[in-house]
Amino acid sequence: MVDQIRILPQEYSRIIGRDAQRINILAARLVAEAVRTTLGPKGMDKMLVDSLGDIVITNDGVTILEEMEIQHPAAKMMVEVAKTQEQEVGDGTTTAVVLAGEFLKHAEELLDQNIHPTIICRGFRLAEKEAENILRSIAVKIDVRDRNTLKKIVSTVITGKSAETALDKLADVVVDAVLSVMREEAGRIVINKDDIKLVKKAGGSTEDTELIKGIVLDKEKVHPNMPDRVENAKVLLLDEALEVKEPEIDTKFQLTSPEQIEEVLRREEEMIRKKVEKIKELGANVVFCQKGIDDMAQYYLAKAGILAVRRVKKSDMERLSKATGAKIVTSLEDAKPNVIGHAELVEQKKVGDENMIFVISKDPKSVTILIRGGTEHVVDETERAIEDAVGALISLIKDGYVVAGGGAAEMELANKLDEIAEERYSGKEQLVIKSFAKSLEIIPKTLAENAGLDAVEIVAKLRSEHQKGNKWAGVDVFKGDVVDMFEKGVIEPLMVKLQAIKSATEAAIMILRIDDVIAATKLEKGKGEESKFGEGGEFSE
Numbered sequence: 001m002v003d004q005i006r007i008l009p010q011e012y013s014r015i016i017g018r019d020a021q022r023i024n025i026l027a028a029r030l031v032a033e034a035v036r037t038t039l040g041p042k043g044m045d046k047m048l049v050d051s052l053g054d055i056v057i058t059n060d061g062v063t064i065l066e067e068m069e070i071q072h073p074a075a076k077m078m079v080e081v082a083k084t085q086e087q088e089v090g091d092g093t094t095t096a097v098v099l100a101g102e103f104l105k106h107a108e109e110l111l112d113q114n115i116h117p118t119i120i121c122r123g124f125r126l127a128e129k130e131a132e133n134i135l136r137s138i139a140v141k142i143d144v145r146d147r148n149t150l151k152k153i154v155s156t157v158i159t160g161k162s163a164e165t166a167l168d169k170l171a172d173v174v175v176d177a178v179l180s181v182m183r184e185e186a187g188r189i190v191i192n193k194d195d196i197k198l199v200k201k202a203g204g205s206t207e208d209t210e211l212i213k214g215i216v217l218d219k220e221k222v223h224p225n226m227p228d229r230v231e232n233a234k235v236l237l238l239d240e241a242l243e244v245k246e247p248e249i250d251t252k253f254q255l256t257s258p259e260q261i262e263e264v265l266r267r268e269e270e271m272i273r274k275k276v277e278k279i280k281e282l283g284a285n286v287v288f289c290q291k292g293i294d295d296m297a298q299y300y301l302a303k304a305g306i307l308a309v310r311r312v313k314k315s316d317m318e319r320l321s322k323a324t325g326a327k328i329v330t331s332l333e334d335a336k337p338n339v340i341g342h343a344e345l346v347e348q349k350k351v352g353d354e355n356m357i358f359v360i361s362k363d364p365k366s367v368t369i370l371i372r373g374g375t376e377h378v379v380d381e382t383e384r385a386i387e388d389a390v391g392a393l394i395s396l397i398k399d400g401y402v403v404a405g406g407g408a409a410e411m412e413l414a415n416k417l418d419e420i421a422e423e424r425y426s427g428k429e430q431l432v433i434k435s436f437a438k439s440l441e442i443i444p445k446t447l448a449e450n451a452g453l454d455a456v457e458i459v460a461k462l463r464s465e466h467q468k469g470n471k472w473a474g475v476d477v478f479k480g481d482v483v484d485m486f487e488k489g490v491i492e493p494l495m496v497k498l499q500a501i502k503s504a505t506e507a508a509i510m511i512l513r514i515d516d517v518i519a520a521t522k523l524e525k526g527k528g529e530e531s532k533f534g535e536g537g538e539f540s541e
Ligand SMILES: Nc1ncnc2c1ncn2[C@@H]1O[C@H](COP(=O)(O)OP(=O)(O)O)[C@@H](O)[C@H]1O
Pocket: 038, 039, 040, 041, 043, 059, 060, 061, 091, 092, 093, 094, 095, 096, 155, 156, 157, 159, 160, 404, 405, 406, 407, 443, 447, 475, 476, 477, 478, 490, 492
């Protein structure tokens, strides 16, 4: 009888208790499994084809998950993990998702042993706090101005992306970019991600990627007679159209004779000429206009020997302002000469077979990485690799600490955390913390697996090295051995690791705490009761 009482409308489905947990864990683990094979230098790429047939080839965790258009709500939480990681620290997205998947796998085993989800969640939280303390205590302080160290970190990020072919060149470019926008304010080093702009142009090779000490605009001068090159440029940034305002003709004048038309045209020309006169008066020889520049204005500007570019994006106008010291002018009429900024050189140059505008300064506050590469796909993936590397460097500079990669940090953590669990905890709590510790081994294990190595053997060897006190022993995926990753120069920002563990723990807890899923059914499928749940694919261990 009880079965027949419905508290929800017909079109809702409901999954309760252990079933809800099981399905959510399965869905989340499927997501982790999907990105697992891309982890590390030997990780594979994924090719994603969307409904329009557009192709993305990538190794980047967050990009894969975004492109997958994941439906299941618990699986979506895993996508959020990757996104948070990307936003907070730039790198480590795959690591975070793989860890969350492994935490859930171990949680499942604990649930099977009748340990209540609340206890698991509390244990995970404790373990996460302990892990953070351990990581901080083993991390190594570095000099954030030391090029060499920064280069190692960038290399660790880029290794394994398809951008790797030009690893050394890209690492130099990224380090130079970051160092050139790094500033000291009140004794603190500050760095703003927006000061590094990435501009892509397919063509050439990845090796041709370069750092431009200033700003690059994917634009051309508006008139062929304008100069291609202006040294010692006096820059005007204009947020006002250099155009005749069309509507005025319709509304204000009733044109009845050819003389009147001529009169109107003369006045228009006069107006434009005056504006250009004003620009000359201000002393500008380069104009970046956020709005349009019409034929007449182009002609007069060219005649005055001024290089002008139109329809420049607002964000670029702001960067130009920062780079040249020019103030953005909204009313030319009221402008004073102090609005003019300065650049060493403004130049139109060919990149591939298209023109671009380069605005070069001596000590630029804003720089551009001009990304080149054989095809659109290569350029896109290089951009993602560079974004990750810039993100990682910024996290590092904020904090100043690094740990070794190649699974060394995770293995050390697993080892130390297990000891702490033995010493300070007991009962179910101890069991949960030990489980959490064990989960961390998934990182070296996966790195080894993806490199085609015997993961069981490698992990066993790693474990014994760490027990002997070799805290930076990790997987050399190229030689297939266990080595000191610090000595190998494989280092990563502490912040990236901390954030990965933190967001993975949070996601696992969030998923574990759900024991009742009430969902509107997808009616359009016409299958009545079928809901968004339980649509996971096959799962294999
Ligand atoms: N040369 C290397 N040898 C061994 N492991 C490496 C090397 N370079 C990077 N790694 C490891 O690869 C992992 C990062 O892989 P990656 O595919 O970039 O995933 P994520 O999205 O988590 O950054 C880290 O654990 C890092 O330590």
